[in-house]
Amino acid sequence: MRVLVVGASGFLGREVCRRAVDAGWSVVGTCHSGDISAPGVTARRLDVTDRAAVRALVAEVRPDAVVSTPYRYDDWTVTADGAAYVAVAAAEMGARLVHVSSDALHAGRPEPYADDDPPTPVNAYGAAKAAAETAVRAVDPGAALVRTSLILGEGSKQIQLSRDALAGRATLFTDQIRCPVDVTDLAAALLELVDSAYAGPLNVAGPDAVSRAELGLLVAERFDLDAAGLKTTTSTAAGVVGPTDVRLDSTRAAGLLRTRLRGVREILAR
Ligand SMILES: NC(=O)c1ccc[n+]([C@@H]2O[C@H](COP(=O)([O-])OP(=O)(O)OC[C@H]3O[C@@H](n4cnc5c(N)ncnc54)[C@H](OP(=O)(O)O)[C@@H]3O)[C@@H](O)[C@H]2O)c1
Numbered sequence: 001m002r003v004l005v006v007g008a009s010g011f012l013g014r015e016v017c018r019r020a021v022d023a024g025w026s027v028v029g030t031c032h033s034g035d036i037s038a039p040g041v042t043a044r045r046l047d048v049t050d051r052a053a054v055r056a057l058v059a060e061v062r063p064d065a066v067v068s069t070p071y072r073y074d075d076w077t078v079t080a081d082g083a084a085y086v087a088v089a090a091a092e093m094g095a096r097l098v099h100v101s102s103d104a105l106h107a108g109r110p111e112p113y114a115d116d117d118p119p120t121p122v123n124a125y126g127a128a129k130a131a132a133e134t135a136v137r138a139v140d141p142g143a144a145l146v147r148t149s150l151i152l153g154e155g156s157k158q159i160q161l162s163r164d165a166l167a168g169r170a171t172l173f174t175d176q177i178r179c180p181v182d183v184t185d186l187a188a189a190l191l192e193l194v195d196s197a198y199a200g201p202l203n204v205a206g207p208d209a210v211s212r213a214e215l216g217l218l219v220a221e222r223f224d225l226d227a228a229g230l231k232t233t234t235s236t237a238a239g240v241v242g243p244t245d246v247r248l249d250s251t252r253a254a255g256l257l258r259t260r261l262r263g264v265r266e267i268l269a270r
Pocket residue numbers: 006007008009010011012013030031032033034035046047048049068069070071072078082100101102103104148149150151152158
């Protein structure tokens with residue numbers, strides 16, 4: 001299996017590469033402003049907003065599969081257009097595509113979201129992730145669209161945000177509920193999906209729903225940090241427009257995949 005990991009310098013992309021190398025796959029990974037120093041990974045620089053460059057690289061690598069992870073929170077061109085260009089290039093080569101999407105394309109509501117629930121974005125990032133999905137599906141109806149939630153693990157920016165809030169340098173919202181997933185579980189799930197014919201959206205997140213503030217308390221417990229300093233508020237009070245209560249129902253993924261998706265309490269257990 002020859003796999004092209006687009007965004008291999010990122011938190012998730014790095015773990016996908018590591019596991020793909022361990023599985024004996026031939027791995028080409030792309031970076032943009034960062035670097036890739038993973039053993040066994042052939043590194044290539046790529047700007048996904050450059051349509052011609054994306055097509056040229058995919059045509060040169062001729063991968064059996066492409067795992068597409070790039071995004072920039074505040075950059076529509078990277079998150080939406082870039083995902084579309086990767087899908088076009090993969091389809092031209094007949095490569096299997098696994099595209100990484102997000103729970104951020106939902107508005108938030110008390111009931112959990114099913115895999116096929118249509119996007120209801122409330123901010124620019126969610127809209128870009130929704131647009132990316134629409135483009136990918138239009139180009140390649142056979143692509144897997146993996147909707148995930150807060151990604152935890154060593155080097156996670158979500159854990160760092162909790163640490164910052166515990167140190168009084170950031171504030172965590174009590175009204176943003178998510179279903180965190182471990183980066184190793186998510187990467188394993190993505191590789192399983194590469195090897196499958198699953199088409200369309202699939203929720204791949206942990207079974208435990210917690211607020212960002214509750215995540216902060218779990219991080220404090222896990223790393224023996226003083227929870228007394230935790231700064232919290234609501235997104236409404238902070239004037240932040242974003243999804244509130246977004247619980248991804250990952251029952252389908254749990255039945256489909258060998259990888260067990262652990263909940264946040266198990267991930268952060270001491
Ligand atoms: N992190 C989370 O908690 C979370 C939650 C839900 C969904 N997701 C989704 O999961 C995916 C991966 O997230 P992550 O946390 O691993 O992100 P990350 O660590 O920020 O990595 C982002 C990747 O995108 C690449 N990139 C940015 N601009 C690019 C450009 N113009 N051309 C090519 N590549 C570019 C970066 O390359 P350089 O660093 O080399 O510039 C990096 O490899 C994203 O699609 C995100 O929407 C993440």
